[in-house]
Amino acid sequence: xxxxxxxxxxxxxxxxxxxxxxxxxxxxxxxxxxxxxxxxxxxxxxxxxxxxxxxxxxxxxxxxxxxxxxxxxxxxxxxxxxxxxxxxxxxxxxxxxxxxxxxxxxxxxxxxxxxxxxxxxxxxxxxxxxxxxxxxxxxx
Numbered sequence: 001x002x003x004x005x006x007x008x009x010x011x012x013x014x015x016x017x018x019x020x021x022x023x024x025x026x027x028x029x030x031x032x033x034x035x036x037x038x039x040x041x042x043x044x045x046x047x048x049x050x051x052x053x054x055x056x057x058x059x060x061x062x063x064x065x066x067x068x069x070x071x072x073x074x075x076x077x078x079x080x081x082x083x084x085x086x087x088x089x090x091x092x093x094x095x096x097x098x099x100x101x102x103x104x105x106x107x108x109x110x111x112x113x114x115x116x117x118x119x120x121x122x123x124x125x126x127x128x129x130x131x132x133x134x135x136x137x138x139x140x
Contacts, residue, residue, distance in 0.1 A: 021047040090137035093129055100126040 022034050024044035038044045079085045099106055106117045106125075117125065 023047050086136060090133065093133045093137060096129045097126065097133060100129060 020035065022037050022044050023031065023046075024038045024042050025031050026042075032038065033047075079089075100122055106122060107114050108117060108125075109115070
């Protein structure tokens with residue numbers, strides 16, 4: 001009975017050992033991973049799996065490829081409430097309000113994609129920026 005159970009478990013694990021994953025990048029730069037091959041004529045790499053869901057290596061720390069943009073972190077630490085930081089925040093909020101209240105289209109990056117705000121989204125962002133400006137930048 002034990003041998004039969006052992007054979008059944010080994011047979012169930014066999015597909016994991018022979019799983020094949022294909023990796024390729026499409027014309028828009030999106031990286032795809034699939035168990036089925038990409039369309040013919042596409043350059044791809046075959047990736048061997050080890051049957052584990054744990055990463056083989058620890059991920060490298062995020063680097064900032066664009067020096068003029070701040071690095072995004074999963075758990076950003078709050079900034080100290082100093083006059084210099086508050087001044088930067090207020091300057092940023094003023095610029096955001098001017099853009100949101102202007103007539104030019106406003107484009108924001110959401111989930112790595114540039115998305116133009118519609119009128120309702122624009123109103124929500126304007127109200128949020130205005131409330132933050134009133135809270136942090138107007139002296140009472």
